[in-house]
Amino acid sequence: MSGMVNEVRPQGRDELNARVRIGALAPLTRPGWQEAGRHLLAGMELAAGEVNDAGGIEGRPLELVVRDTAADPHRAAAAVDELARLGVAALAGEYHSVVARAAATRADALGLPFLCASAVLDALTEQPTPWVARLAPAQSHGWRVYADFLLAAGHRRIVVAAEPSVYWASGIRILRDHLAPRGGTVTEVDMRGATAATVCDTLADRHATVLLLLVGHPEPAVSIVRSVRRDRRLAGTLIGAPAGQPEFAAWAESLGEDGAGIPFLRYLPERLGPLGARVGTALRERLDQAPSFVAFEGYDTVTVLAEVLRAHGADRAWTPESWAGVSVDGTRGRIDFSRVPDIGVWQWAWAPVQVVDRDPARPGRFRVLRTAGATAP
Template sequence: MSTPSSPPVSERAGGSSVRIGALVPLTRPGWAEAGRHLLAGLELAAREVNDAGGILGRPLELVVRDTAADPQRAVAAVDELAGLGVAALAGEYHSVVARAAAARADALGLPFLCSSAVLDGLTEQPTEWVARLAPAQSHGWRIYADFLLGAGDRRIAVATEPSVYWAAGTRILRDHLAPRGGTVLELDMRALAPTDVCDELAGHRATALLLLVGHPEPAVPIVRAVRSDRRLAETMIGAPAGQPEFTEWATLLGDEGASIPFLRYLPERLGPLGARVGTALRERLAEAPSFVAFEGYDTIAVLAAVLRSHGLDRARTAESWPRVEVEGTRGPIRFSRTPGINVWQWAWTPVQVVDRDPAAPDRFRILHTG
């Protein structure tokens, strides 16, 4: 069910610590590589908080729980962490898991700063208890749709699996593209093999295929099938959910994984704080940090600032979201109420559409910003 708190943080703790519960996917079927980057950011920021004196003279301790992309497991973790007396919750990458955790945190009156999940409907009703750093799906995916239109792609196919997240993404794309002459064809991957996808693309003369599916299965086999089909040499493959961001993608697909545009939440150039944190994250991860690692760092930076300013009372933390002003790694962080979003939202982190450079798949190219 759980992984131990970060040893470097907890071993430094002398006396009673201020605990923050961290929800992270660290094992399959969760996207473990994303979880590893998220945890690296959370841990780096926690270490720096303690190096600077902790929270009100007490050390900060992360209490980490592995959600493994399982909503029920996440709810159980929220219950456990609330019972352990954590001051707040942080983290989570998977939208469906974060939604379950947010609902439980709201019910328990436990502040939750969601790091990475983008689903617009993170909670069913407006809540004071939940805030989010990642941009809402409708914001980022509309920017991606604009990129498609700018590239001349209007006959779009989506390879998709059953999920609230994928269904929401498909709806956002269709609603944005249809008034502008675009069409969206859904390909149900429960019924189709990768070679069947190729036949559908050729038959409908789709100019782009978007991967609204899990990684590495079935995303990787779909990419291989499309790349090897001569009929589809001009078909663009895209992955708005960001599957190509992580090293595993390049390791599994090599050159075939390049030129697949995806969404990334970074500015074109990092400022001094972001550059310093990026260097430290690279050392911690032994590879280039993803935007998810920066989200993790910023989450703890915000919570530490809130707890230092407003104390450890959970209700006071929840009341403080609209007063947050923190310099994050990707710009100044403030929360506001955004139409259609029921949680306190940072509006907005920088959004890029990028891909891996076919000439050097370890290098990213910025194709579009929004």
Template sequence: MRIGALVPLTPPGWVEAGRHLLAGLELAVGEVNDDGGIDGRPLELVVRDTAADPRRAAAAVDELAHLGVAALAGEYHSVVARAAAARADALGLPFLCSSAILDALTEQPTDWVARLAPAQSRGWGIYADFLLGAGHSRIAVAAQPSVYWAAGARILRDRLAPRGGDIIELDMGALAPADVCDALADNGATALLLLVGHPEPAVPIVRSVRGDRRLAEVMIGAPAGQPEFAEWASSLGADGAAIPFLRYLPERLGPLGARVGTALRERLAAEPSFVAFEGYDAVAVLAGMLRSHGADRARIAESWPQVVAEGTRGQIRFSRTPGIGVWQWAWAPVQVVDRDPAEPGRLRILHAG
């Protein structure tokens, strides 16, 4: 029994996120096999590196389909997952996307694709609520050109505008970090959101803003979750603290989540991110489907609405969500957290949705 795995493992992909995703996938596969596999047959994970390249991901889907995988799992980058989902849909290959959040994961509704991560409109909408609750109504976004970043800015604007919020967009295709500081000083924004890649240009922007005395009261935020990973803390130290971001974990893990968290911590030699739990849950869901339906791709795709699986972060069920073309776990937990300035290795929960 084979499952294909799409993971960013080399630059320009976010390698640390890929490492966490793969750790969750591999841990779950190992546990399935320790428990007898799928009806006595071992479960094999066939991994392909997407390197954050949509064309490479689409080619990997073709290859994995030819190799006979029963289903696909994984992918962190939304634009890459969109390319993979389109190809999986065209080939009739079930794809459980673990981590990408772009609402428009497919152009048209499909029965071949499901998703564990909350849709961007839900998570980023909760982040907008947090901003307003914290007293921020004039917000600058430093954004790079991307379908993903543009969608995020639109969600924030649509959520904030009816309640008096204002979004000021700073084009990072044209501005240097020092220019961002001047723009913030001029426009009176009380918050700057990083809708940019990591480490470039996110890290230089944070350093510039933190070092500018004019901006001492400006909150920096990173809704896409860049500060979740240890690389952020090691790059920025104290400057990387107090930057709220989205994380998809409950306030307290249940027994399964706690056990898996301990195993992931040992495997990674670091605190596991929510991405690692998403990887584990993806395999747990697919393993249950394989036990029920074997490797028949059509039967797997038909069974998304019947899934009831105990995941590390709650019971997983898929449904149709308005505006979302894939089967969606609608109630994945969402938190806004940051790194504690007094102890940057510790995360503080600021808001939950």
């Protein structure tokens, strides 16, 4: 685990000054999605180790100072303040969109560079900022790809089971805006006052052909999936999870065969190039399981930051246009950043996007149903 520290230990001033430190944010405990956090951190650790094996940053070792956000925006903001006091050169990571937004807002206020790995919420900051960039495609981009997949498959009547969240509300709005002009309807079931039986009744009453899960895992997602699968009225209903829950092993473990055939968004190319394949093998060994797209996001995040720090210096000699000069081979394509309309941060436009599901015949295998975006080198 070269390149990582979980806690800051007392060190001499000379030793600290010799290091280049990046603050790494990830949800490592509940209620955060721990599996996503573990994959994200594994990717960041692998990249940091490779940077050090190649000589570090201008001869100085790279060190990750890891902070657990636990899916808590207030905890994330406090971590950013602490990491800034510790003198990190930049911030990396985070999976949950609402948490990343809190971290990005605080990083902007402090003038601390932050490369967000995985969060997709369009409004990552309220105002345009020169300090924040993002690798993951904006939610409006990825979820439109998902909506087009549904339309191409002939689906027009859609029900969403949703919990209260800025992220879920944004997703519903994107789906409605994209589907309505094309004859689609989106009916929302507010899970604060509903049960899995309510969802089934709504699907039947609306003659809907799709149920989208905009809810947490394991509950209420597991109960809803099992109820729909066993309701004879709903034979043939497509269940979808655009936020990507079925990507992770915990989904298959909790649902088994019921968890297959549920399309989700994944940010990988259809085929990895040589760099992606090599990193994928190393991540598999580190995780002892197949790496998710989140692990590749973590690797690319630290790889990009290392290149920026080499180019601009490790002591936060950042300028408002530093992101504009980035051009790095990542595991999923050539990464550079631009200003995208209605997106307030520097954005890689775009990472490759897939719609994928677990094969009902072999739930451990993924099927690519639709692709959009870049091609890996």
